[in-house]
Amino acid sequence: MGSDVPASRAQRHHERHPDTGYRRHPEIAANLLIGLGRDLFRNDDDPEDELQKTFAWQNGGHGTGTASVIVSPRGAADGNPQNAVSGTAPHAKLVPFRVSDSVVVLDTLNLARAIELATDRGVHVISISMGGLGSDRLHDAVVYATSRGVIVLAAAGNCVQFVVFPAAYDEVVAVAACDAERGPWKGSSRGRAVDITAPGDRVWHATANHDDSLNNVSQGSGTSYAVATVAGIAALWLAKHGRNTIISACGGKERIASTFSQLLRDTATPVPDWPAGQFGGGLVNADALLSAQLPNGRTVPTLVPTATQHAPLGRGGLTTFGHLFEGTVRSVAPLFAAAAGSPSPLDGRLAELLGTTADKVPSDLGQVGQELAFYLATNPELYRRFEDAVSAEQDDGTVDDVREQLLKQGVSQALEVKLSR
Numbered sequence: 001m002g003s004d005v006p007a008s009r010a011q012r013h014h015e016r017h018p019d020t021g022y023r024r025h026p027e028i029a030a031n032l033l034i035g036l037g038r039d040l041f042r043n044d045d046d047p048e049d050e051l052q053k054t055f056a057w058q059n060g061g062h063g064t065g066t067a068s069v070i071v072s073p074r075g076a077a078d079g080n081p082q083n084a085v086s087g088t089a090p091h092a093k094l095v096p097f098r099v100s101d102s103v104v105v106l107d108t109l110n111l112a113r114a115i116e117l118a119t120d121r122g123v124h125v126i127s128i129s130m131g132g133l134g135s136d137r138l139h140d141a142v143v144y145a146t147s148r149g150v151i152v153l154a155a156a157g158n159c160v161q162f163v164v165f166p167a168a169y170d171e172v173v174a175v176a177a178c179d180a181e182r183g184p185w186k187g188s189s190r191g192r193a194v195d196i197t198a199p200g201d202r203v204w205h206a207t208a209n210h211d212d213s214l215n216n217v218s219q220g221s222g223t224s225y226a227v228a229t230v231a232g233i234a235a236l237w238l239a240k241h242g243r244n245t246i247i248s249a250c251g252g253k254e255r256i257a258s259t260f261s262q263l264l265r266d267t268a269t270p271v272p273d274w275p276a277g278q279f280g281g282g283l284v285n286a287d288a289l290l291s292a293q294l295p296n297g298r299t300v301p302t303l304v305p306t307a308t309q310h311a312p313l314g315r316g317g318l319t320t321f322g323h324l325f326e327g328t329v330r331s332v333a334p335l336f337a338a339a340a341g342s343p344s345p346l347d348g349r350l351a352e353l354l355g356t357t358a359d360k361v362p363s364d365l366g367q368v369g370q371e372l373a374f375y376l377a378t379n380p381e382l383y384r385r386f387e388d389a390v391s392a393e394q395d396d397g398t399v400d401d402v403r404e405q406l407l408k409q410g411v412s413q414a415l416e417v418k419l420s421r
Contacts, residue, residue, distance in 0.1 A: 017097060018099045019063030019128075020098060021048055021096060022067060022096035023048065025216075026212075026213075028094065028206060031093055038098075039097075040113055041099060041100055047097055049208060058102055066224050066227075068217075070088060070089055070235075071090060071093070071094045074086045083204065085206055087232055088231075088232025089233070092239075097114040097117070099130075103131070104132050105132035108132070112135075124151065126145060127153050128167075131166065139169055142172055146254070152172045153175060153230055154174060154175070157189035158187045161327050161387070162326060167227075174195050175230050177199070179201035184279065185226075190327070194278065196230060196280045196284050197280055197282065197283055198227070200222055200226035202219045202221055205217065205218065233286045234260060241294060249294035249297060251297070263289060263292050266292070267288035267292050269282050269288075315370065316365055316366075321350060321373065324377060329390065343358035352389075354368075368414050379405075
């Protein structure tokens with residue numbers, strides 16, 4: 001895959017990798033540009049992973065593992081380990097950024113700053129194997145990067161019912177995961193925000209530890225590995241055509257990301273058994289993508305808004321809640337034959353929760369929507385209970401239960417007022 005890409009040209013395309021940092025693992029050490037990296041977590045110039053695993057939420061070694069899926073050279077590294085990793089872009093160079101000790105992102109500031117800093121340092125592809133909640137600050141950083149010709153890709157998410165941020169943003173290539181039998185990986189997030197699907201089940205990757213001389217590799221699962229695979233393919237695509245040629249073909253560097261996203265979906269392999277509209281264009285097909293013609297000086301249909309057209313996805317309005325509960329709404333829609341003008345199941349339950357009417361829900365969410373979305377998205381039990389309420393034809397007290405649980409969380413006075421009326 002990509003064997004016709006000259007190594008000398010491929011090495012000019014830098015991947016930027018915001019994650020838990022790096023270790024000097026033999027599978028990736030030769031392709032790291034450590035001097036361009038940054039630790040936004042500790043605020044210094046050494047993005048080395050401290051391999052913290054004191055608490056369940058810490059993911060020490062994650063950045064090294066996902067990096068190996070992108071840039072590990074072909075074959076065994078020095079030391080002839082029993083197993084070895086071969087990355088999708090073995091001649092690309094990777095700039096490591098440490099933004100957290102966890103792949104679950106609740107505070108988006110470090111990730112946003114890392115995206116902007118990497119863009120300013122000249123990277124061409126940003127691969128994000130982490131995610132969580134959205135923010136205007138994070139969205140601004142994504143738009144900043146894509147408007148300057150950077151392809152931004154992110155994992156769709158694991159074991160939650162919605163596509164996480166920043167993958168959910170239109171400007172970002174959101175990658176879901178499949179298994180080795182071409183079935184949907186059971187833990188993968190899915191939905192309309194997904195652009196493409198790639199292998200994410202039992203993927204071989206470098207295993208980091210404090211002894212960086214050990215050539216350990218192991219298997220892991222998740223959309224983190226799926227997006228790393230597609231990020232490597234993005235580097236191959238840039239190397240195959242040359243970035244300046246792509247800029248000329250698509251009508252400006254600000255259209256590189258949307259051109260890549262369109263061609264990625266157009267060349268994907270459809271899988272008939274996959275649920276429609278939940279896994280993007282299908283299974284990524286590197287050979288087909290690399291063989292596809294560029295637009296020949298004309299822009300391809302863009303899938304994303306321009307830099308000045310921010311979608312309201314992460315702003316706590318009805319669009320946000322429609323995204324968070326997309327799967328639930330989709331599954332219950334055939335059960336509800338609402339009369340014209342009647343609220344949707346989601347709108348109706350939000351109105352009950354906030355003690356208002358469906359027509360006033362948008363206004364109330366404008367004041368407390370982001371906070372409410374935070375509590376529902378970060379508390380699996382709260383999410384499941386509200387999901388049950390949306391699914392029920394008649395409320396059986398579940399909304400009251402959700403309200404009581406929220407009030408015990410120490411919510412803001414503004415949200416407390418709306419929940420108590």
